[in-house]
Amino acid sequence: MNFASDNVTPVCPEIQAAIDAQCQGNAPAYGGDDVSATLDHAFSELFDHEVAVIPVSTGTAANCISLSTLVSPYGGIVCHHEAHINEDESTAVAHFTGGAKLLPMDGPAAKLEAATLSSYLESRVDRGVHSVTPECVAITQSTELGGVYSKAEIAAIGDVCQQFNKKLFMDGARFANAVAALECHPADITWKAGVNALSFGATKNGALAVEAIILFDTSLRQKAELARKRSGHLLSKHRYLAAQLAAYIQDDLWLKNARNANEAAKALAALLSEQGGKLLIDGAANELFISLPPETAARLRDRGLIFHNWPSLGSNAYRFVTAWNSDIEAIMALGTRLKQG
Structure with missing residues (x-):
């Protein structure tokens, strides 16, 4: 992802x-x-x-x-x-x-x-x-x-x-x-x-x-x-x-595509929060700026997730951006797998 x-x-x-x-x-x-x-x-x-x-x-x-x-x-x-x-x-x-x-x-x-x-x-x-x-x-x-x-x-x-x-x-x-x-x-x-x-x-x-x-x-x-x-x-x-x-x-x-991106961001924010993440910016669109424990960020990357470090907001800050084609069901399924270890 x-x-x-x-x-x-x-x-x-x-x-x-x-x-x-x-x-x-x-x-x-x-x-x-x-x-x-x-x-x-x-x-x-x-x-x-x-x-x-x-x-x-x-x-x-x-x-x-x-x-x-x-x-x-x-x-x-x-x-x-x-x-x-x-x-x-x-x-x-x-x-x-x-x-x-x-x-x-x-x-x-x-x-x-x-x-x-x-x-x-x-x-x-x-x-x-x-x-x-x-x-x-x-x-x-x-x-x-x-x-x-x-x-x-x-x-x-x-x-x-x-x-x-x-x-x-x-x-x-x-x-x-x-x-x-x-x-x-x-x-x-x-x-x-x-x-x-x-x-x-x-x-x-x-x-x-x-x-x-x-x-x-x-x-x-x-x-x-x-x-x-x-x-x-x-x-x-x-x-x-x-x-x-x-x-x-x-x-x-344009709105249909944007709504999917925004909903995917909500699903991803919920997943990351369950993994110990903390939202750094209270946003409602498709960009997430979140603080994660380093071991959690590494585990997500091991699972194939691609995202950027965002050092201007802190050493453990990261940016995730969802899009018109982000698969919300896949995000939710990933959350389930992560809970299971």
């Missing part, structure tokens, strides 16, 4: 079928195909709001192109110090934005807190051209440590952004898992809460290689499309990205 990441999974059958269907003939390039033409309408219905959809093939591109539409080259982006854009995307943000600076903050479970954010923005000293002015706040849903922002928490951050005239960006690499965990409408934790742009993840949740930049201000489309082209992320065979996204949201496949 591979719990190293949800990136290790295969393409889910529905999305593979959509890709295969595009292999039956020719189609216009660079987004001129029929499937690409449906995305704005489909996602506008999904979010109950007019949106512009910009497909790209990687999460880094989705995050950084989004941010390049919201900030200037000399602006600042407030984020959590654990944020993917800060810890795992090299200098991509500065590269895509032309120089914008990340301004990391702390907070529980890799979350920013509205009150702390407000105090931080209030305390910033404007030194004119000598200082960096925050222009955007970036949050991740669900977070890099498995936390899930509630509707109220995002709305509170949105209020702070509005008060200080800052844009709000959401990294949604695991957005589906958060929506499934909260059992909410996707609008409730995005544009209704003040989010200006979202990277809508699909690759971790069953797609081959596609993420959608969702712009809730459609006037930003041209800026985003120009940034996509300039950065080398406009695919000539664009229809293969569009087909994945269309299949991903059809019949709520």
Whole structure:
């Protein structure tokens, strides 16, 4: 059982079928195909709001192109110090934005807190051209440590952004898992809460290689499309990205896949707790951060489980990530075998 990441999974059958269907003939390039033409309408219905959809093939591109539409080259982006854009995307943000600076903050479970954010923005000293002015706040849903922002928490951050005239960006690499965990409408934790742009993840949740930049201000489309082209992320065979996204949201496949991942995480958390594990982060999505006795971790690995050490949370801390194809019955059966020795 591979719990190293949800990136290790295969393409889910529905999305593979959509890709295969595009292999039956020719189609216009660079987004001129029929499937690409449906995305704005489909996602506008999904979010109950007019949106512009910009497909790209990687999460880094989705995050950084989004941010390049919201900030200037000399602006600042407030984020959590654990944020993917800060810890795992090299200098991509500065590269895509032309120089914008990340301004990391702390907070529980890799979350920013509205009150702390407000105090931080209030305390910033404007030194004119000598200082960096925050222009955007970036949050991740669900977070890099498995936390899930509630509707109220995002709305509170949105209020702070509005008060200080800052844009709000959401990294949604695991957005589906958060929506499934909260059992909410996707609008409730995005544009209704003040989010200006979202990277809508699909690759971790069953797609081959596609993420959608969702712009809730459609006037930003041209800026985003120009940034996509300039950065080398406009695919000539664009229809293969569009087909994945269309299949991903059809019949709520994105939520079905996410629910399985979340339920598998609950089953795995129960198993690990029975083996002496202690959850380090109170999460509701598909990432588990847990402390295990070293002998237990070794025994699990001897049984074939693959997972990562997570030293930033302690010497005996580990991360387990479940996915759309995690076998819940197999997890429960493993628990039974472990009880039997």
